[in-house]
Amino acid sequence: MSYLHAMTCYTEGIKVLAPVKWRSLDGLVGVFWDAEGQSGAKGYYLSPDPRIVIFFSDVSPFIQMTNREGGMAAHARPMTRAVYVPAGVPLWTSFTSSHRFSHLDLHLHKDRMLRFLSPSVGMSCALAALRRPVEIQDVGAIETLAGLLVDEVSTPTKHAVYAESLVGSIVSGLLDVSDHGTELPNGRLTQAQLNKLIMHVNTRSDGRLSVAEMAETVGLSESWFANVFKQTTGKTPLQWQLARRIDLAQKLLVESELSITDIAAQLGFSDQAHLTKTFRQIVGGTPAAWRRMQQFN
Known part of the structure:
Protein backbone atom coordinates (compact mmCIF):
# COMPACT_ATOMS: atom_id res chain seq x y z
CA MET A 1 0.00 0.00 0.00
CA SER A 2 1.58 3.29 -1.10
CA TYR A 3 1.25 5.68 1.84
CA LEU A 4 2.35 9.20 2.67
CA HIS A 5 1.40 10.42 6.12
CA ALA A 6 -0.12 13.85 6.68
CA MET A 7 0.04 15.72 9.96
CA THR A 8 -0.58 19.26 11.15
CA CYS A 9 2.38 20.08 13.38
CA TYR A 10 3.45 23.27 15.15
CA THR A 11 6.41 23.49 17.53
CA GLU A 12 8.14 26.29 19.38
CA GLY A 13 11.42 26.00 21.29
CA ILE A 14 12.24 22.50 19.99
CA LYS A 15 15.29 21.93 17.79
CA VAL A 16 16.46 18.85 15.92
CA LEU A 17 20.00 17.79 16.91
CA ALA A 18 20.70 15.25 14.16
CA PRO A 19 19.37 14.50 10.69
CA VAL A 20 15.92 12.94 10.89
CA LYS A 21 15.89 9.26 9.84
CA TRP A 22 12.76 7.95 8.16
CA ARG A 23 11.56 5.02 6.06
CA SER A 24 8.33 4.47 4.16
CA LEU A 25 6.93 0.94 4.28
CA ASP A 26 3.68 -0.78 3.31
CA GLY A 27 0.96 1.47 4.74
CA LEU A 28 3.20 3.10 7.33
CA VAL A 29 6.06 5.51 7.85
CA GLY A 30 8.69 5.28 10.60
CA VAL A 31 10.54 8.44 11.68
CA PHE A 32 13.36 8.67 14.23
CA TRP A 33 14.07 12.01 15.94
CA ASP A 34 16.91 13.22 18.16
CA ALA A 35 15.94 16.62 19.51
CA GLU A 36 16.00 19.03 22.44
CA GLY A 37 13.26 21.14 23.95
CA GLN A 38 13.86 24.34 25.89
CA SER A 39 12.01 25.14 29.10
CA GLY A 40 8.61 26.43 28.00
CA ALA A 41 8.84 24.77 24.56
CA LYS A 42 5.54 23.56 23.18
CA GLY A 43 4.03 21.60 20.34
CA TYR A 44 0.71 20.85 18.68
CA TYR A 45 0.07 17.72 16.62
CA LEU A 46 -3.00 16.49 14.73
CA SER A 47 -3.09 13.64 12.24
CA PRO A 48 -5.93 12.10 10.22
CA ASP A 49 -4.21 8.74 10.75
CA PRO A 50 -3.36 6.76 13.90
CA ARG A 51 0.15 7.20 15.21
CA ILE A 52 2.48 5.81 17.87
CA VAL A 53 5.23 7.68 19.71
CA ILE A 54 7.89 5.76 21.65
CA PHE A 55 10.51 7.61 23.74
CA PHE A 56 13.87 6.00 24.49
CA SER A 57 14.15 7.56 27.95
CA ASP A 58 11.83 8.75 30.69
CA VAL A 59 10.45 12.17 29.71
CA SER A 60 7.65 12.35 32.29
CA PRO A 61 9.49 14.88 34.54
CA PHE A 62 10.10 17.20 31.58
CA ILE A 63 7.15 17.03 29.16
CA GLN A 64 3.45 17.55 29.87
CA MET A 65 0.64 16.66 27.45
CA THR A 66 -3.07 17.23 27.01
CA ASN A 67 -5.72 16.50 24.39
CA ARG A 68 -7.74 19.60 25.26
CA GLU A 69 -7.19 22.98 23.65
CA GLY A 70 -6.14 25.43 26.34
CA GLY A 71 -6.12 22.55 28.82
CA MET A 72 -2.44 22.55 29.75
CA ALA A 73 -3.06 24.34 33.05
CA ALA A 74 -5.97 22.25 34.26
CA HIS A 75 -5.73 18.97 32.35
CA ALA A 76 -2.01 18.35 31.72
CA ARG A 77 -0.53 14.97 32.53
CA PRO A 78 3.06 13.67 32.28
CA MET A 79 4.15 12.38 28.89
CA THR A 80 4.63 8.61 29.09
CA ARG A 81 7.27 6.45 27.39
CA ALA A 82 4.84 5.15 24.76
CA VAL A 83 1.69 6.79 23.42
CA TYR A 84 -0.90 5.64 20.90
CA VAL A 85 -2.93 8.55 19.48
CA PRO A 86 -6.08 7.55 17.54
CA ALA A 87 -6.83 9.23 14.23
CA GLY A 88 -8.12 12.76 14.56
CA VAL A 89 -7.17 13.17 18.25
CA PRO A 90 -5.16 16.39 18.87
CA LEU A 91 -2.16 16.49 21.18
CA TRP A 92 -0.56 19.51 22.85
CA THR A 93 2.80 19.24 24.65
CA SER A 94 4.76 21.57 26.90
CA PHE A 95 8.27 21.35 28.40
CA THR A 96 8.61 22.15 32.09
CA SER A 97 12.41 22.29 31.76
CA SER A 98 15.05 21.84 29.07
CA HIS A 99 15.53 18.24 27.99
CA ARG A 100 17.20 16.28 25.20
CA PHE A 101 15.19 13.31 23.95
CA SER A 102 14.90 10.80 21.14
CA HIS A 103 11.79 9.05 19.95
CA LEU A 104 10.35 6.90 17.20
CA ASP A 105 7.19 8.09 15.44
CA LEU A 106 5.06 5.56 13.59
CA HIS A 107 2.41 6.95 11.24
CA LEU A 108 0.05 4.17 10.17
CA HIS A 109 -2.83 3.90 7.76
CA LYS A 110 -5.98 2.62 9.46
CA ASP A 111 -6.35 -0.22 6.96
CA ARG A 112 -2.77 -1.33 7.61
CA MET A 113 -3.42 -1.52 11.35
CA LEU A 114 -6.55 -3.55 10.76
CA ARG A 115 -4.48 -5.96 8.67
CA PHE A 116 -2.13 -6.36 11.64
CA LEU A 117 -4.91 -7.01 14.15
CA SER A 118 -8.14 -8.32 12.66
CA PRO A 119 -6.90 -11.81 11.60
CA SER A 120 -6.15 -12.59 15.26
CA VAL A 121 -8.71 -10.61 17.27
CA GLY A 122 -11.54 -10.02 14.79
CA MET A 123 -12.64 -6.89 12.98
CA SER A 124 -14.92 -5.57 15.75
CA CYS A 125 -12.24 -5.83 18.43
CA ALA A 126 -9.60 -4.34 16.10
CA LEU A 127 -11.82 -1.36 15.25
CA ALA A 128 -12.50 -0.77 18.95
CA ALA A 129 -8.77 -0.92 19.74
CA LEU A 130 -8.02 1.69 17.07
CA ARG A 131 -10.38 4.12 18.81
CA ARG A 132 -8.85 3.74 22.28
CA PRO A 133 -5.85 5.94 23.18
CA VAL A 134 -3.02 4.24 25.07
CA GLU A 135 -0.40 5.79 27.35
CA ILE A 136 2.09 3.52 29.15
CA GLN A 137 5.20 4.24 31.17
CA ASP A 138 6.50 0.68 31.53
CA VAL A 139 7.39 -0.04 27.89
CA GLY A 140 9.23 -3.31 28.49
CA ALA A 141 9.82 -5.28 25.28
CA ILE A 142 8.23 -2.52 23.19
CA GLU A 143 11.40 -0.46 23.66
CA THR A 144 13.52 -3.36 22.37
CA LEU A 145 11.29 -3.74 19.31
CA ALA A 146 11.42 0.03 18.73
CA GLY A 147 15.23 -0.02 18.93
CA LEU A 148 15.42 -2.76 16.32
CA LEU A 149 13.04 -0.81 14.12
CA VAL A 150 15.12 2.38 14.46
CA ASP A 151 18.12 0.40 13.15
CA GLU A 152 16.12 -0.63 10.08
CA VAL A 153 14.74 2.89 9.61
CA SER A 154 18.21 4.42 9.86
CA THR A 155 20.21 1.82 7.91
CA PRO A 156 18.06 -0.80 6.18
CA THR A 157 19.80 -4.18 6.05
CA LYS A 158 16.88 -6.59 5.59
CA HIS A 159 13.79 -6.96 3.44
CA ALA A 160 10.98 -4.52 4.29
CA VAL A 161 8.89 -7.40 5.65
CA TYR A 162 11.24 -7.54 8.66
CA ALA A 163 10.63 -3.90 9.60
CA GLU A 164 6.91 -4.31 8.97
CA SER A 165 6.77 -7.33 11.27
CA LEU A 166 8.45 -5.26 14.00
CA VAL A 167 5.77 -2.61 13.58
CA GLY A 168 3.09 -5.29 13.80
CA SER A 169 4.56 -6.56 17.06
CA ILE A 170 4.68 -3.02 18.48
CA VAL A 171 1.05 -2.40 17.48
CA SER A 172 -0.20 -5.65 19.02
CA GLY A 173 1.91 -5.12 22.15
CA LEU A 174 0.87 -1.52 22.73
CA LEU A 175 -2.78 -1.30 21.76
CA ASP A 176 -5.53 -2.60 24.02
CA VAL A 177 -6.71 -5.52 21.88
CA SER A 178 -8.62 -7.31 24.62
CA ASP A 179 -12.26 -8.18 24.12
CA HIS A 180 -13.21 -5.27 26.35
CA GLY A 181 -13.49 -1.64 25.37
CA THR A 182 -15.98 0.55 23.55
CA GLU A 183 -18.15 -2.48 22.82
CA LEU A 184 -17.55 -4.26 26.13
CA PRO A 185 -19.58 -7.48 25.93
CA ASN A 186 -19.68 -8.01 29.68
CA GLY A 187 -20.10 -4.34 30.54
CA ARG A 188 -16.85 -3.99 32.50
CA LEU A 189 -13.70 -1.92 32.26
CA THR A 190 -10.39 -3.70 31.73
CA GLN A 191 -7.72 -3.62 34.43
CA ALA A 192 -5.56 -1.62 32.01
CA GLN A 193 -8.29 1.01 31.73
CA LEU A 194 -8.67 1.19 35.52
CA ASN A 195 -4.90 1.52 35.98
CA LYS A 196 -4.79 4.31 33.43
CA LEU A 197 -7.65 6.12 35.17
CA ILE A 198 -6.02 5.80 38.58
CA MET A 199 -2.73 7.11 37.20
CA HIS A 200 -4.52 10.11 35.69
CA VAL A 201 -6.42 10.88 38.91
CA ASN A 202 -3.16 10.64 40.86
CA THR A 203 -1.67 13.44 38.77
CA ARG A 204 -4.29 15.85 40.15
CA SER A 205 -3.44 17.32 43.54
CA ASP A 206 -7.11 17.49 44.53
CA GLY A 207 -7.94 14.06 43.09
CA ARG A 208 -10.78 15.50 41.02
CA LEU A 209 -11.82 14.81 37.43
CA SER A 210 -15.17 15.32 35.75
CA VAL A 211 -16.98 12.24 34.45
CA ALA A 212 -16.28 13.50 30.93
CA GLU A 213 -12.54 13.68 31.69
CA MET A 214 -12.58 10.20 33.24
CA ALA A 215 -14.37 8.81 30.17
CA GLU A 216 -11.92 10.53 27.82
CA THR A 217 -8.99 9.04 29.74
CA VAL A 218 -10.09 5.48 28.90
CA GLY A 219 -11.43 6.29 25.43
CA LEU A 220 -15.16 5.78 26.07
CA SER A 221 -18.22 7.95 25.64
CA GLU A 222 -19.40 9.60 28.86
CA SER A 223 -22.73 7.72 28.97
CA TRP A 224 -21.17 4.32 28.26
CA PHE A 225 -18.35 4.95 30.71
CA ALA A 226 -20.73 5.77 33.56
CA ASN A 227 -22.59 2.52 32.95
CA VAL A 228 -19.62 0.15 32.71
CA PHE A 229 -17.77 1.90 35.54
CA LYS A 230 -20.53 1.07 38.01
CA GLN A 231 -20.68 -2.49 36.68
CA THR A 232 -16.93 -2.78 37.31
CA THR A 233 -16.52 -1.04 40.69
CA GLY A 234 -20.00 -1.10 42.22
CA LYS A 235 -19.89 2.69 42.49
CA THR A 236 -20.69 5.60 40.24
CA PRO A 237 -17.63 7.48 38.94
CA LEU A 238 -18.27 10.36 41.36
CA GLN A 239 -18.77 8.02 44.34
Whole structure:
Protein backbone atom coordinates (compact mmCIF):
# COMPACT_ATOMS: atom_id res chain seq x y z
CA MET A 1 0.00 0.00 0.00
CA SER A 2 1.58 3.29 -1.10
CA TYR A 3 1.25 5.68 1.84
CA LEU A 4 2.35 9.20 2.67
CA HIS A 5 1.40 10.42 6.12
CA ALA A 6 -0.12 13.85 6.68
CA MET A 7 0.04 15.72 9.96
CA THR A 8 -0.58 19.26 11.15
CA CYS A 9 2.38 20.08 13.38
CA TYR A 10 3.45 23.27 15.15
CA THR A 11 6.41 23.49 17.53
CA GLU A 12 8.14 26.29 19.38
CA GLY A 13 11.42 26.00 21.29
CA ILE A 14 12.24 22.50 19.99
CA LYS A 15 15.29 21.93 17.79
CA VAL A 16 16.46 18.85 15.92
CA LEU A 17 20.00 17.79 16.91
CA ALA A 18 20.70 15.25 14.16
CA PRO A 19 19.37 14.50 10.69
CA VAL A 20 15.92 12.94 10.89
CA LYS A 21 15.89 9.26 9.84
CA TRP A 22 12.76 7.95 8.16
CA ARG A 23 11.56 5.02 6.06
CA SER A 24 8.33 4.47 4.16
CA LEU A 25 6.93 0.94 4.28
CA ASP A 26 3.68 -0.78 3.31
CA GLY A 27 0.96 1.47 4.74
CA LEU A 28 3.20 3.10 7.33
CA VAL A 29 6.06 5.51 7.85
CA GLY A 30 8.69 5.28 10.60
CA VAL A 31 10.54 8.44 11.68
CA PHE A 32 13.36 8.67 14.23
CA TRP A 33 14.07 12.01 15.94
CA ASP A 34 16.91 13.22 18.16
CA ALA A 35 15.94 16.62 19.51
CA GLU A 36 16.00 19.03 22.44
CA GLY A 37 13.26 21.14 23.95
CA GLN A 38 13.86 24.34 25.89
CA SER A 39 12.01 25.14 29.10
CA GLY A 40 8.61 26.43 28.00
CA ALA A 41 8.84 24.77 24.56
CA LYS A 42 5.54 23.56 23.18
CA GLY A 43 4.03 21.60 20.34
CA TYR A 44 0.71 20.85 18.68
CA TYR A 45 0.07 17.72 16.62
CA LEU A 46 -3.00 16.49 14.73
CA SER A 47 -3.09 13.64 12.24
CA PRO A 48 -5.93 12.10 10.22
CA ASP A 49 -4.21 8.74 10.75
CA PRO A 50 -3.36 6.76 13.90
CA ARG A 51 0.15 7.20 15.21
CA ILE A 52 2.48 5.81 17.87
CA VAL A 53 5.23 7.68 19.71
CA ILE A 54 7.89 5.76 21.65
CA PHE A 55 10.51 7.61 23.74
CA PHE A 56 13.87 6.00 24.49
CA SER A 57 14.15 7.56 27.95
CA ASP A 58 11.83 8.75 30.69
CA VAL A 59 10.45 12.17 29.71
CA SER A 60 7.65 12.35 32.29
CA PRO A 61 9.49 14.88 34.54
CA PHE A 62 10.10 17.20 31.58
CA ILE A 63 7.15 17.03 29.16
CA GLN A 64 3.45 17.55 29.87
CA MET A 65 0.64 16.66 27.45
CA THR A 66 -3.07 17.23 27.01
CA ASN A 67 -5.72 16.50 24.39
CA ARG A 68 -7.74 19.60 25.26
CA GLU A 69 -7.19 22.98 23.65
CA GLY A 70 -6.14 25.43 26.34
CA GLY A 71 -6.12 22.55 28.82
CA MET A 72 -2.44 22.55 29.75
CA ALA A 73 -3.06 24.34 33.05
CA ALA A 74 -5.97 22.25 34.26
CA HIS A 75 -5.73 18.97 32.35
CA ALA A 76 -2.01 18.35 31.72
CA ARG A 77 -0.53 14.97 32.53
CA PRO A 78 3.06 13.67 32.28
CA MET A 79 4.15 12.38 28.89
CA THR A 80 4.63 8.61 29.09
CA ARG A 81 7.27 6.45 27.39
CA ALA A 82 4.84 5.15 24.76
CA VAL A 83 1.69 6.79 23.42
CA TYR A 84 -0.90 5.64 20.90
CA VAL A 85 -2.93 8.55 19.48
CA PRO A 86 -6.08 7.55 17.54
CA ALA A 87 -6.83 9.23 14.23
CA GLY A 88 -8.12 12.76 14.56
CA VAL A 89 -7.17 13.17 18.25
CA PRO A 90 -5.16 16.39 18.87
CA LEU A 91 -2.16 16.49 21.18
CA TRP A 92 -0.56 19.51 22.85
CA THR A 93 2.80 19.24 24.65
CA SER A 94 4.76 21.57 26.90
CA PHE A 95 8.27 21.35 28.40
CA THR A 96 8.61 22.15 32.09
CA SER A 97 12.41 22.29 31.76
CA SER A 98 15.05 21.84 29.07
CA HIS A 99 15.53 18.24 27.99
CA ARG A 100 17.20 16.28 25.20
CA PHE A 101 15.19 13.31 23.95
CA SER A 102 14.90 10.80 21.14
CA HIS A 103 11.79 9.05 19.95
CA LEU A 104 10.35 6.90 17.20
CA ASP A 105 7.19 8.09 15.44
CA LEU A 106 5.06 5.56 13.59
CA HIS A 107 2.41 6.95 11.24
CA LEU A 108 0.05 4.17 10.17
CA HIS A 109 -2.83 3.90 7.76
CA LYS A 110 -5.98 2.62 9.46
CA ASP A 111 -6.35 -0.22 6.96
CA ARG A 112 -2.77 -1.33 7.61
CA MET A 113 -3.42 -1.52 11.35
CA LEU A 114 -6.55 -3.55 10.76
CA ARG A 115 -4.48 -5.96 8.67
CA PHE A 116 -2.13 -6.36 11.64
CA LEU A 117 -4.91 -7.01 14.15
CA SER A 118 -8.14 -8.32 12.66
CA PRO A 119 -6.90 -11.81 11.60
CA SER A 120 -6.15 -12.59 15.26
CA VAL A 121 -8.71 -10.61 17.27
CA GLY A 122 -11.54 -10.02 14.79
CA MET A 123 -12.64 -6.89 12.98
CA SER A 124 -14.92 -5.57 15.75
CA CYS A 125 -12.24 -5.83 18.43
CA ALA A 126 -9.60 -4.34 16.10
CA LEU A 127 -11.82 -1.36 15.25
CA ALA A 128 -12.50 -0.77 18.95
CA ALA A 129 -8.77 -0.92 19.74
CA LEU A 130 -8.02 1.69 17.07
CA ARG A 131 -10.38 4.12 18.81
CA ARG A 132 -8.85 3.74 22.28
CA PRO A 133 -5.85 5.94 23.18
CA VAL A 134 -3.02 4.24 25.07
CA GLU A 135 -0.40 5.79 27.35
CA ILE A 136 2.09 3.52 29.15
CA GLN A 137 5.20 4.24 31.17
CA ASP A 138 6.50 0.68 31.53
CA VAL A 139 7.39 -0.04 27.89
CA GLY A 140 9.23 -3.31 28.49
CA ALA A 141 9.82 -5.28 25.28
CA ILE A 142 8.23 -2.52 23.19
CA GLU A 143 11.40 -0.46 23.66
CA THR A 144 13.52 -3.36 22.37
CA LEU A 145 11.29 -3.74 19.31
CA ALA A 146 11.42 0.03 18.73
CA GLY A 147 15.23 -0.02 18.93
CA LEU A 148 15.42 -2.76 16.32
CA LEU A 149 13.04 -0.81 14.12
CA VAL A 150 15.12 2.38 14.46
CA ASP A 151 18.12 0.40 13.15
CA GLU A 152 16.12 -0.63 10.08
CA VAL A 153 14.74 2.89 9.61
CA SER A 154 18.21 4.42 9.86
CA THR A 155 20.21 1.82 7.91
CA PRO A 156 18.06 -0.80 6.18
CA THR A 157 19.80 -4.18 6.05
CA LYS A 158 16.88 -6.59 5.59
CA HIS A 159 13.79 -6.96 3.44
CA ALA A 160 10.98 -4.52 4.29
CA VAL A 161 8.89 -7.40 5.65
CA TYR A 162 11.24 -7.54 8.66
CA ALA A 163 10.63 -3.90 9.60
CA GLU A 164 6.91 -4.31 8.97
CA SER A 165 6.77 -7.33 11.27
CA LEU A 166 8.45 -5.26 14.00
CA VAL A 167 5.77 -2.61 13.58
CA GLY A 168 3.09 -5.29 13.80
CA SER A 169 4.56 -6.56 17.06
CA ILE A 170 4.68 -3.02 18.48
CA VAL A 171 1.05 -2.40 17.48
CA SER A 172 -0.20 -5.65 19.02
CA GLY A 173 1.91 -5.12 22.15
CA LEU A 174 0.87 -1.52 22.73
CA LEU A 175 -2.78 -1.30 21.76
CA ASP A 176 -5.53 -2.60 24.02
CA VAL A 177 -6.71 -5.52 21.88
CA SER A 178 -8.62 -7.31 24.62
CA ASP A 179 -12.26 -8.18 24.12
CA HIS A 180 -13.21 -5.27 26.35
CA GLY A 181 -13.49 -1.64 25.37
CA THR A 182 -15.98 0.55 23.55
CA GLU A 183 -18.15 -2.48 22.82
CA LEU A 184 -17.55 -4.26 26.13
CA PRO A 185 -19.58 -7.48 25.93
CA ASN A 186 -19.68 -8.01 29.68
CA GLY A 187 -20.10 -4.34 30.54
CA ARG A 188 -16.85 -3.99 32.50
CA LEU A 189 -13.70 -1.92 32.26
CA THR A 190 -10.39 -3.70 31.73
CA GLN A 191 -7.72 -3.62 34.43
CA ALA A 192 -5.56 -1.62 32.01
CA GLN A 193 -8.29 1.01 31.73
CA LEU A 194 -8.67 1.19 35.52
CA ASN A 195 -4.90 1.52 35.98
CA LYS A 196 -4.79 4.31 33.43
CA LEU A 197 -7.65 6.12 35.17
CA ILE A 198 -6.02 5.80 38.58
CA MET A 199 -2.73 7.11 37.20
CA HIS A 200 -4.52 10.11 35.69
CA VAL A 201 -6.42 10.88 38.91
CA ASN A 202 -3.16 10.64 40.86
CA THR A 203 -1.67 13.44 38.77
CA ARG A 204 -4.29 15.85 40.15
CA SER A 205 -3.44 17.32 43.54
CA ASP A 206 -7.11 17.49 44.53
CA GLY A 207 -7.94 14.06 43.09
CA ARG A 208 -10.78 15.50 41.02
CA LEU A 209 -11.82 14.81 37.43
CA SER A 210 -15.17 15.32 35.75
CA VAL A 211 -16.98 12.24 34.45
CA ALA A 212 -16.28 13.50 30.93
CA GLU A 213 -12.54 13.68 31.69
CA MET A 214 -12.58 10.20 33.24
CA ALA A 215 -14.37 8.81 30.17
CA GLU A 216 -11.92 10.53 27.82
CA THR A 217 -8.99 9.04 29.74
CA VAL A 218 -10.09 5.48 28.90
CA GLY A 219 -11.43 6.29 25.43
CA LEU A 220 -15.16 5.78 26.07
CA SER A 221 -18.22 7.95 25.64
CA GLU A 222 -19.40 9.60 28.86
CA SER A 223 -22.73 7.72 28.97
CA TRP A 224 -21.17 4.32 28.26
CA PHE A 225 -18.35 4.95 30.71
CA ALA A 226 -20.73 5.77 33.56
CA ASN A 227 -22.59 2.52 32.95
CA VAL A 228 -19.62 0.15 32.71
CA PHE A 229 -17.77 1.90 35.54
CA LYS A 230 -20.53 1.07 38.01
CA GLN A 231 -20.68 -2.49 36.68
CA THR A 232 -16.93 -2.78 37.31
CA THR A 233 -16.52 -1.04 40.69
CA GLY A 234 -20.00 -1.10 42.22
CA LYS A 235 -19.89 2.69 42.49
CA THR A 236 -20.69 5.60 40.24
CA PRO A 237 -17.63 7.48 38.94
CA LEU A 238 -18.27 10.36 41.36
CA GLN A 239 -18.77 8.02 44.34
CA TRP A 240 -15.50 6.27 43.51
CA GLN A 241 -13.67 9.55 43.09
CA LEU A 242 -15.09 10.91 46.35
CA ALA A 243 -13.82 7.83 48.19
CA ARG A 244 -10.35 8.38 46.72
CA ARG A 245 -10.41 12.01 47.86
CA ILE A 246 -11.24 10.84 51.38
CA ASP A 247 -8.30 8.43 51.12
CA LEU A 248 -6.13 11.46 50.28
CA ALA A 249 -7.62 13.33 53.24
CA GLN A 250 -6.67 10.45 55.55
CA LYS A 251 -3.14 10.47 54.14
CA LEU A 252 -2.81 14.22 54.76
CA LEU A 253 -4.27 13.91 58.27
CA VAL A 254 -1.58 11.38 59.16
CA GLU A 255 1.43 12.65 57.20
CA SER A 256 1.02 16.42 57.42
CA GLU A 257 0.27 19.09 59.99
CA LEU A 258 -2.24 20.84 57.75
CA SER A 259 -5.42 22.00 59.43
CA ILE A 260 -8.66 20.33 58.46
CA THR A 261 -9.70 23.58 56.80
CA ASP A 262 -6.55 23.57 54.69
CA ILE A 263 -7.03 19.91 53.76
CA ALA A 264 -10.60 20.62 52.72
CA ALA A 265 -9.41 23.47 50.48
CA GLN A 266 -6.59 21.41 48.95
CA LEU A 267 -8.94 18.55 48.06
CA GLY A 268 -11.61 20.78 46.55
CA PHE A 269 -14.27 20.59 49.26
CA SER A 270 -16.33 23.74 49.66
CA ASP A 271 -15.36 24.14 53.32
CA GLN A 272 -14.40 22.20 56.44
CA ALA A 273 -18.02 21.29 57.15
CA HIS A 274 -18.35 19.71 53.69
CA LEU A 275 -15.24 17.60 54.23
CA THR A 276 -16.36 16.61 57.73
CA LYS A 277 -19.80 15.50 56.54
CA THR A 278 -18.38 13.45 53.67
CA PHE A 279 -15.60 12.00 55.85
CA ARG A 280 -18.13 10.87 58.48
CA GLN A 281 -20.31 9.21 55.81
CA ILE A 282 -17.40 7.17 54.42
CA VAL A 283 -15.10 6.62 57.42
CA GLY A 284 -17.64 6.69 60.25
CA GLY A 285 -16.18 9.56 62.25
CA THR A 286 -14.99 13.14 61.92
CA PRO A 287 -11.55 14.01 60.52
CA ALA A 288 -10.47 15.46 63.87
CA ALA A 289 -11.51 12.34 65.79
CA TRP A 290 -9.90 10.07 63.21
CA ARG A 291 -6.62 12.03 63.35
CA ARG A 292 -6.51 11.79 67.17
CA MET A 293 -7.15 8.05 67.01
CA GLN A 294 -4.24 7.59 64.56
CA GLN A 295 -1.91 9.49 66.88
CA PHE A 296 -2.57 7.01 69.67
CA ASN A 297 -2.21 3.90 67.47
